Every structure is written in C-alpha cells, then in structure tokens.
Amino acid sequence: MTDSPVPRIQLNDGHSIPQLGFGVFKVDPGETERIVLDALEVGYRHLDTARIYGNEEGVGRAIAASGIPREELFITTKLWNDDQGTASVPAAFERSLDRLGLEYLDLYLIHWPTPARDRYVETWRAFEHLREGGRVRSIGVSNFLAHHLERLVDETDVVPAIDQIELHPYHQQPDTTAFAEEHGIVVEAWGPLGQGKYPLFELPEVVAAAEAHGKTPAQVVIRWHLQRGHVLFPKSNRRERMAENFDVFDFTLDDAEVEAITALEREGRVSAHPDEFN
Ligand code: NDP
Numbered sequence: 184m185t186d187s188p189v190p191r192i193q194l195n196d197g198h199s200i201p202q203l204g205f206g207v208f209k210v211d212p213g214e215t216e217r218i219v220l221d222a223l224e225v226g227y228r229h230l231d232t233a234r235i236y237g238n239e240e241g242v243g244r245a246i247a248a249s250g251i252p253r254e255e256l257f258i259t260t261k262l263w264n265d266d267q268g269t270a271s272v273p274a275a276f277e278r279s280l281d282r283l284g285l286e287y288l289d290l291y292l293i294h295w296p297t298p299a300r301d302r303y304v305e306t307w308r309a310f311e312h313l314r315e316g317g318r319v320r321s322i323g324v325s326n327f328l329a330h331h332l333e334r335l336v337d338e339t340d341v342v343p344a345i346d347q348i349e350l351h352p353y354h355q356q357p358d359t360t361a362f363a364e365e366h367g368i369v370v371e372a373w374g375p376l377g378q379g380k381y382p383l384f385e386l387p388e389v390v391a392a393a394e395a396h397g398k399t400p401a402q403v404v405i406r407w408h409l410q411r412g413h414v415l416f417p418k419s420n421r422r423e424r425m426a427e428n429f430d431v432f433d434f435t436l437d438d439a440e441v442e443a444i445t446a447l448e449r450e451g452r453v454s455a456h457p458d459e460f461n
Contacts, residue, residue: 212238212240264294269309272309289321291319298331326347327359346359346371407444
C-alpha cells in the first residue's frame with residue numbers, strides 16, 4: 184500500500200479507517216468528478232458521500248478515472264431516510280453500489296435516526312445482514328444521540344462501528360461522544376469547520392495557535408479534531424484548500440491549545456435536532 188501521512192483508527196469490527204478524508208455534501212453532481220479527482224491527487228484516500236447528496240455517480244467516476252487501487256481507498260455512503268425498513272435496505276444498498284461503480288463498500292451508515300418513523304432498529308438489523316453478505320465491511324450510523332445508540336446496543340447484536348455526528352468547537356456533543364467511547368464506537372465529525380456558519384477561524388484561541396505554529400486557522404481546527412480522536416472529512420471545492428486541509432501532519436497542538444479550543448463549546452448546532460428531524 185502506498186505511504187500516506189494519514190493515521191488509521193481501529194474500528195470495533197477489525198477494520199480500520201483513515202482519520203482524515205474528504206466529504207462531498209453540497210458538491211454539485213456536475214462537478215463532483217473533477218473535485219474528487221483533485222482531492223485524490225492531493226492525497227485523500229477516504230471519501231464520504233450519501234445517496235441524498237445526488238453525487239455518488241461522480242464520486243464513482245473519479246475513483247475509476249484515478250486508477251488508484253481499490254484497496255487503498257475507503258469509501259462511505261449513507262442510506263437515506265425514506266429507504267429505512269427491512270424490505271428497502273438491500274435494494275437501496277445495491278443502487279448506491281451501482282452508482283459508485285464499486286464491488287464493495289467500506290462503510291455504510293444510517294443517515295438519520297428519524298425517530299418518528301421508529302424504523303431504525305429494524306433498519307440496523309438489515310445492516311447486520313448486509314455485513315454478513317460481505318459487500319460492506321463496516322456498518323454504522325449518523326446523527327444518532329446517546330439514547331438512539333443505546334437502543335441499538337440493547338436490542339440488536341452488533342454495536343455500530345461509527346457514529347457520524349455534527350461536531351466542531353461550537354458543538355461537541357459530550358453526552359454522545361462519552362457513550363460512543365464507552366461502547367467502542369468511533370466518532371466521525373461532520374461539519375468539522377462549522378460549515379463556515381460560525382467565525383471559528385477568527386476566534387482568538389484559534390488564531391493564537393495558528394500564529395504559534397505558523398499554520399492557518401483551518402489547519403488548527405482540523406488538528407484539534409485529530410488530537411481529540413475524531414475522524415473527519417472537511418469539504419472544499421477548491422484545490423488549494425483541499426491541500427491546506429491535508430497539510431496538518433507536521434505540527435502538534437499542546438495540551439493548553441487543545442483545551443482552549445475545547446472550552447469554546449456553546450451548543451452551536453448548525454443542523455436539525457436528531458430527535459426532531461424526520
Ligand atoms: P465543513 O465543516 O467541512 O465546511 C465546509 C465549508 O468550509 C465550505 O463552505 C468550504 O468552502 C469551507 N472551507 C473548507 N476548507 C476551508 C479552509 N481551509 N478555509 C476556509 N474555508 C474552508 O462542512 P460539511 O458540511 O461539508 O462537512 C464535511 C462533510 O461531512 C460533508 O461534506 C459530508 O461528507 C459530511 N456531512 C454529513 C452530514 C450528516 O448528516 N451525516 C451532514 C453534513 C455533512 P469551499 O468549498 O468554498 O472551500
């Protein structure tokens with residue numbers, strides 16, 4: 184396997200995941216192939232998409248065009264809410280694989296719990312069957328709070344490998360991350376830069392660390408995630424930012440810098456509440 188500067192994190196199912204990847208939420212389907220090819224050229228080997236993003240085909244075309252051996256890539260997609268339920272999951276999974284042009288997936292996630300449907304437990308059992316079938320290596324969930332995870336732990340046989348949740352300095356979800364850690368579930372941080380909706384890059388704690396290390400504020404926020412143990416996949420349409428966000432393995436924040444950024448928490452959610460989004 185080609186050398187990569189990106190560390191891998193061990194999952195509870197024996198597989199491992201590159202800690203830094205590239206996400207494609209809101210990447211225009213018509214531009215996805217070019218943007219993902221740029222990301223692969225920059226060095227990213229972990230890609231995060233979803234059926235609802237409408238760009239799985241573009242991700243698949245970029246993978247094919249890149250010529251990178253499949254085993255060097257880690258590809259995630261997600262089951263959308265209206266495909267939840269025992270009967271729908273296998274076909275939805277096959278359609279995503281077809282659009283991606285892949286023989287297998289590294290990680291498949293339930294995108295939201297959508298508790299009003301009350302189908303995430305049966306959907307999770309269908310995910311267990313998919314994994315037994317061998318065409319997906321790891322299974323997990325997204326936007327699950329501690330009490331949603333608890334139902335899966337109590338009522339099913341497989342503990343999710345991953346919970347992908349909104350997580351950035353203004354919204355760190357300590358209850359969910361504590362439950363995940365206790366049960367061996369790796370946390371992925373979506374919206375790791377706050378989706379540009381907060382002035383994270385102007386905060387004195389972030390700017391001071393950037394100046395101290397000769398790096399940019401975005402690199403400091405990414406480094407904070409890495410040192411907190413999160414998996415993350417910041418998105419950018421711009422190649423120079425893709426490179427900036429990947430160039431984070433030549434410095435280390437000290438404990439005081441990490442703690443100062445952790446102290447910025449203020450429950451600043453950018454998305455819907457997982458108990459209310461259906
Ligand atoms: P991010 O926190 O990654 O922020 C992306 C924004 O930050 C874009 O506007 C981008 O602009 C800008 N940006 C990126 N790099 C820099 C930089 N170095 N300096 C300044 N600005 C920068 O938000 P995302 O929502 O995209 O989250 C990342 C990924 O998480 C998604 O792409 C997706 O894969 C996943 N996700 C999952 C969700 C879920 O429900 N499971 C929900 C949302 C996201 P520009 O493109 O112009 O550079």
